[in-house]
Amino acid sequence: MLIVDLVQSIVDGLLFGATYALIGIGFTLVFGVMHKINMAYAAASVGGAYAALRLITLIGGPAWASLLIAAAVGGLFGLLIYWLCFRFIPLSNPLATLMSTVGMFLLAEEIIVHTTDGMPQNYPVVVRGILDLGEFMIRGDLVFVFACALLAMVILLYLLYRTKLGMATRAVSQQPIAAQLVGIRLSHVNALTFVVTGMLGGFAGALIGSAVGLLSPLLVVPLTIKGLIVTVIGGLGSIPGAIIAGLLVGMAENVFQYFRGVTERDIYVMLLLFVFLVFRPGGIFSSTVKRD
Amino acid sequence: MTITRLIASSAVAAIVTAGTSFSVNAQEREVKLSGFGAMSGVVRSFGINSKAALEAAADEVNKAGGVKLGDGTKGKLVIEYFDDRCNAEEGISVARRMASSATLVGIGPTCSNVAEPLFGILQKKVGDAGDSGLQFPVFTDVAIKVGLAKISDWAFRNVPDEGAMYRALFQWIKKTQPDLKTVFGGVEEDFAHSRATWYAVMKEVAAKEGFEVKGEAKWLLADTNFTNQAREARRAAADIIAISAHPFTTCGMLKEMGRQGVKPKLVIGLTSSSSLETLQGCSAEAEAIIIPTSFAPVTPEAQAAAERAAKFNGSLDLHSGAAYENIAILKSVIESEGVMAKPDTVQADRAKIRNGLAKLTETKGLIGVSKRTPDREAVKPFLFVHAKSGKWEVLHTPTN
Numbered sequence: 091m092l093i094v095d096l097v098q099s100i101v102d103g104l105l106f107g108a109t110y111a112l113i114g115i116g117f118t119l120v121f122g123v124m125h126k127i128n129m130a131y132a133a134a135s136v137g138g139a140y141a142a143l144r145l146i147t148l149i150g151g152p153a154w155a156s157l158l159i160a161a162a163v164g165g166l167f168g169l170l171i172y173w174l175c176f177r178f179i180p181l182s183n184p185l186a187t188l189m190s191t192v193g194m195f196l197l198a199e200e201i202i203v204h205t206t207d208g209m210p211q212n213y214p215v216v217v218r219g220i221l222d223l224g225e226f227m228i229r230g231d232l233v234f235v236f237a238c239a240l241l242a243m244v245i246l247l248y249l250l251y252r253t254k255l256g257m258a259t260r261a262v263s264q265q266p267i268a269a270q271l272v273g274i275r276l277s278h279v280n281a282l283t284f285v286v287t288g289m290l291g292g293f294a295g296a297l298i299g300s301a302v303g304l305l306s307p308l309l310v311v312p313l314t315i316k317g318l319i320v321t322v323i324g325g326l327g328s329i330p331g332a333i334i335a336g337l338l339v340g341m342a343e344n345v346f347q348y349f350r351g352v353t354e355r356d357i358y359v360m361l362l363l364f365v366f367l368v369f370r371p372g373g374i375f376s377s378t379v380k381r382d
Numbered sequence: 383m384t385i386t387r388l389i390a391s392s393a394v395a396a397i398v399t400a401g402t403s404f405s406v407n408a409q410e411r412e413v414k415l416s417g418f419g420a421m422s423g424v425v426r427s428f429g430i431n432s433k434a435a436l437e438a439a440a441d442e443v444n445k446a447g448g449v450k451l452g453d454g455t456k457g458k459l460v461i462e463y464f465d466d467r468c469n470a471e472e473g474i475s476v477a478r479r480m481a482s483s484a485t486l487v488g489i490g491p492t493c494s495n496v497a498e499p500l501f502g503i504l505q506k507k508v509g510d511a512g513d514s515g516l517q518f519p520v521f522t523d524v525a526i527k528v529g530l531a532k533i534s535d536w537a538f539r540n541v542p543d544e545g546a547m548y549r550a551l552f553q554w555i556k557k558t559q560p561d562l563k564t565v566f567g568g569v570e571e572d573f574a575h576s577r578a579t580w581y582a583v584m585k586e587v588a589a590k591e592g593f594e595v596k597g598e599a600k601w602l603l604a605d606t607n608f609t610n611q612a613r614e615a616r617r618a619a620a621d622i623i624a625i626s627a628h629p630f631t632t633c634g635m636l637k638e639m640g641r642q643g644v645k646p647k648l649v650i651g652l653t654s655s656s657s658l659e660t661l662q663g664c665s666a667e668a669e670a671i672i673i674p675t676s677f678a679p680v681t682p683e684a685q686a687a688a689e690r691a692a693k694f695n696g697s698l699d700l701h702s703g704a705a706y707e708n709i710a711i712l713k714s715v716i717e718s719e720g721v722m723a724k725p726d727t728v729q730a731d732r733a734k735i736r737n738g739l740a741k742l743t744e745t746k747g748l749i750g751v752s753k754r755t756p757d758r759e760a761v762k763p764f765l766f767v768h769a770k771s772g773k774w775e776v777l778h779t780p781t782n
Contacts, residue, residue: 095613102609200422208426210630210663220641227642229609298606303637304663306630307424308604347610352600353571 094225099348100341105232107340109301111239112294113313114320114332116287119246122327123263123283126181129191130171131291132313133198138164138292139299140202143211153214157296164292165285172284177277195314202307210306213299235297239336242290243329249286250329259283263327319359323366325373334374413449413457413716413723415440416485417705418476419492419524421465424630427659428492428524432705433463434696435523435687436489439709442690449713452720459709468493473500481518486721486731488520489708492701494527494574497537504534508736517729519736521712523705526653527575528582531758538739538758540704540711544583544653547674547764550780551650552591554766555622562647566620567598568611568635570627579652580626588624596620601631608638616644624650625671629657633664640667648672656767656774657699665772676762677703677749678776684748704762707747715739 113132120128142160146153175190219230250256261269262279270276298313299305320339324331339359346358366373417436421429440459443449448456462485466473473496480488491497505515515534522531522539531537555562565588570576580598589595596618599611612635615623623639623646625632632655639645649671651660656673677700679685687706688698696702715738716723721731742754750763765779 098613099610102607106607106609203422203424203426207430208424209659210633212633212663212665229641302606302634304630304633306663308630309606312604312606344607344610352602352605 096345096348098226099344101226101228102232103341103344104337105229105236105340106301106344107337108232108236108239109294109298109336110313110316110320110339111333111336112235112242112290112297113317114324114336115239115242115246115329116291116294117317117321118324118327118329118332119287119290120283121321122329123259124176124181124280125263126176126184126187127191127318127321128171128175128284128287129188129314130175130194130198131191131287132317133195133202133310134167134171134288135164135291135295135298136305136307136309136313137198137202137295138167138288139213139295140206140211140305142292142296143213143299143305146214153216153300156214156300157216157293160292160296161289162292164295165289168284168286168288168291169281171288172281176280176284195310199307199310202310206307208307210304210308213296213303213305215303216297216300229301231301235301238293238297239333242293243333246286246290246329255279255282319363322363323373325375328373328375331373331375338374410448411451411455411457411723412460413451413721414460414462414483414485415709415712416462416464416480416483416488418464418466418473418480418488418490420468421463423467423469425468425492425628427657428701429463429465431691431696431699431702432490432492432523433461434691434694435698435702435705436461436463436709438687438690438694438696439706441694443709443713449721450717452722457716457721457723459713464490466491466493466496468496470496470499473497474503477503477516477518477520481516484725484728486519486716486723486728487712487735488518489523489705489712490520490525491522492524494525494530494578497522497525497530498527498533498574501530501533501537504536506534508535508733517732517736519732519739521708521739523708524701525575526701527578529757529759535740535758536736540708540745540752540760540762542653542674542676542700542762542764543759544579544674545587546761547653547676548579548583548587549591550764551672551674551766552587552593554778554780555648556591556593559648562593562621564594564596564618564620565622565624566596566615566618566646568615568623568625568627569598569600570603570631571600572602573628575654576626576628576652580624584624584626584650588622593622599635601627601635603628603631605631606634608635609642611635612638612642612644615639615646616642620646622646622648622650625655626652627655628652629655629659629663632660633667636664636667636671653700658697661769661772661774665769668769670768670770672766672768672777673774674764674766675700675774676747676764678765678767678774680765680776680779681749687748703748707745707752711739711742711745715742 138160141163142156217231217234221228320335324335347355419429464476526541569580599614651673656675719734719738753761767774768777
């Protein structure tokens with residue numbers, strides 16, 4: 091029974107880790123392009139999901155439509171965050187944008203709390219079904235989230251390495267001054283990066299809402315923390331790293347909880363982060379490119 | 383001459399105005415009461431409902447003529463509400479702010495993790511000159527963790543006695559469904575009230591009533607993944623699952639139990655979850671969950687109070703219902719103790735209110751009479767509700 095439970099914990103953790111991976115990708119993409127952390131990312135993602143839920147409830151429609159609406163709203167939120175927290179803030183000061191996004195994170199969380207009175211909201215299930223393998227169970231919705239994380243990685247890598255926008259983004263990421271000299275508009279590329287990551291964030295927020303079955307302001311802080319841990323463990327700026335790290339963190343959480351209980355679980359996840367910071371500070375897939 | 387006349391007429395006007403305002407003040411003084419609780423953060427709904435209940439109750443008192451003060455004049459209740467964000471430091475800061483103002487009583491807080499340290503800064507024994515703690519009465523409506531009022535003589539609570547409620551519930555289950563023999567718990571480990579209610583109340587009471595307690599699954603307040611916990615519940619195969627958690631994780635656990643096909647014969651919830659939040663989060667999964675509560679609109683008074691609170695944009699539940707009752711209790715104490723509500727009698731008035739509250743042996747509530755205990759707690763009437771088709775319905779009214 092121990093082995094069965096352990097395997098089930100690992101599988102559940104890996105699949106749930108896909109939600110962390112989706113959030114981690116957003117953090118890492120912004121860092122990869124601007125070398126800045128957007129602390130408001132998870133809050134905006136949950137905000138996108140809330141907006142989608144409100145719209146779906148208001149106008150009706152299938153549950154899957156909430157994913158698309160959340161992505162669209164997330165893109166708008168991304169642009170808004172760029173304009174409010176990055177566009178007019180001196181990028182040379184690393185603390186300035188960190189603090190502006192922390193402020194935005196708190197603001198977004200409070201807006202959610204005030205518009206919903208902090209009440210949990212039931213989120214419609216996008217993918218139903220459980221694969222029942224006797225002692226083992228695999229949740230269909232989490233497999234869907236996992237597939238979405240992989241798809242997001244493929245699309246983002248395609249965007250980055252096979253399109254003009256991607257080339258411009260990489261140019262801005264690696265040599266912002268040279269990029270400007272060849273006519274690339276820095277603010278334009280940065281804004282587009284925020285729109286793309288915002289869309290992914292909104293989509294991720296809706297998927298997480300569907301997987302959890304609920305939306306609550308309580309999601310914001312844990313998702314931000316998990317997203318940051320995933321970004322560091324995966325390697326700042328690495329999209330495949332964010333996915334692997336997301337799955338790893340999800341699995342580690344479940345396994346530590348299984349062996350040591352829920353009250354010690356987060357201690358071990360933090361220790362895992364410290365292990366990476368000490369022995370592999372660049373993360374699983376450390377990015378080698380440097381910005382000017 | 384003209385200037386002299388102008389000055390004279392201005393002086394007369396000023397005297398008349400002052401006199402008029404004095405006579406208005408003399409007839410109707412302000413009796414300041416402060417509510418405090420979470421108006422922001424994830425438990426904001428508690429604060430919103432308590433504030434609405436306090437304002438609705440005060441409005442009702444004022445419309446009926448206000449409160450009679452010690453010198454025979456009428457006082458008008460004025461409610462101020464402070465946000466403590468369910469945070470201990472902010473709660474203490476709010477308490478100090480209230481104590482340094484003209485407020486006579488603080489009604490709150492929302493969270494037990496605020497109430498416990500906050501009661502600790504109040505004077506422990508009344509009249510102890512060596513204790514510099516705040517001499518400020520606090521009359522709690524929401525924070526429900528067992529036995530907190532004994533921390534200070536200035537702390538009073540009008541919260542239900544969960545021990546009595548769950549004892550009655552398990553006794554009723556034993557009597558009406560004798561085939562149910564085993565209980566498995568689910569507990570939010572990092573929330574003071576949930577934890578205390580499972581370990582010190584539900585678990586102990588169930589065992590004492592002859593149920594076999596087959597353990598408990600644990601999670602944290604902000605957890606989103608309940609796969610391990612639902613699996614533990616499935617493996618325990620208990621007849622009853624008792625969830626001592628707030629709506630967000632109660633819903634998370636119920637949803638995961640549904641996914642994993644965990645179907646106990648009965649699900650019991652935490653008192654605080656008998657609210658709109660649970661129904662909004664998971665009405666389908668919460669169907670038939672049974673929760674003991676000290677409020678339901680089952681009497682004409684309770685129905686009227688719920689309607690009044692709704693006009694102030696709040697919903698009356700077991701917590702905000704207590705806030706509503708507190709105003710009525712305070713009105714009778716203010717009148718019986720001869721509170722003056724003058725700027726120079728604030729501390730004396732506070733002492734009178736404290737003494738008045740301490741003297742009470744029973745109070746009239748919205749669904750019946752509550753008893754007051756020597757350690758300043760309430761033994762409130764209660765009933766059992768269950769979720770049915772997205773609503774809370776009364777399932778049983780025990781003879782409390």
